Amino acid sequence: MTGSYDPDLNLTYWGIGNPDPDWNPEQRPGDNLYSDSVVALNADTGELEWYFQFTPNDDYDYDSVQVPVLVDYPAQDGSTVKLMLWGNRNGFFYVLDRRNGQFVSGDPYVFVNWAESLDDNGRPVETPQAPGDPTYPGPAGGTNWYAPSYSPSTQLFYLSAWEGQGSIFEAEESALSPLPRATASSSSDSRTKEGLRTKGPRGSQRSCLSTNISAKAAILSSSTQSGRRRGVR
Numbered sequence: 001m002t003g004s005y006d007p008d009l010n011l012t013y014w015g016i017g018n019p020d021p022d023w024n025p026e027q028r029p030g031d032n033l034y035s036d037s038v039v040a041l042n043a044d045t046g047e048l049e050w051y052f053q054f055t056p057n058d059d060y061d062y063d064s065v066q067v068p069v070l071v072d073y074p075a076q077d078g079s080t081v082k083l084m085l086w087g088n089r090n091g092f093f094y095v096l097d098r099r100n101g102q103f104v105s106g107d108p109y110v111f112v113n114w115a116e117s118l119d120d121n122g123r124p125v126e127t128p129q130a131p132g133d134p135t136y137p138g139p140a141g142g143t144n145w146y147a148p149s150y151s152p153s154t155q156l157f158y159l160s161a162w163e164g165q166g167s168i169f170e171a172e173e174s175a176l177s178p179l180p181r182a183t184a185s186s187s188s189d190s191r192t193k194e195g196l197r198t199k200g201p202r203g204s205q206r207s208c209l210s211t212n213i214s215a216k217a218a219i220l221s222s223s224t225q226s227g228r229r230r231g232v233r
């Protein structure tokens, strides 16, 4: 996906995709940096200047491959604030300080129940749904790679968005029975003469299924409140 560039800060900004395997987070403990993050790289050296992770240890395939929107926002004291606006696939709309990656604000722009809120550092307070119950947004997310935009004249942020759900399932532990041995007369390939023994998957596996997606357009705005910014109105 296209990144963004601030020539004054000499930083390039890039969104990063999901960790793998997508829906088996037990196989990859920890935050899985820098998946589902935005990274700021020095434009001359490529060195990492800062990062902000939207979805640590992502359970839901919430790639962060949206285009970073850079806004020089007029503050009430007449100065200009260097912001980054981000409608994330995980359903939250973020405002970051693009000089250092500091979290400014974040609010849902579609119905969300995988997390109840974001804490003071922008980390999600997760509320995992029971197996089989609907999780919002589903694996398609609240948006994806479709180009967002910002108008300085309206101070509105524009993005393609939709509401949908998915469900997590816990697979039961199981093992497949070995296949019957192949006979020499049934195959000329010596590699198959000993037959094929297969052990099935063991342990917990999870998968996600999406249903009931309806498209809608979402228009969000940012406004200043006492020097802090609210991303959604």
Ligand SMILES: [Ca+2]
Binding pocket: 025, 056, 057, 058, 059
């Ligand atoms: Ca997780």
Ligand SMILES: [Ca+2]
Binding pocket: 017, 018, 061, 063
């Ligand atoms: Ca993905």
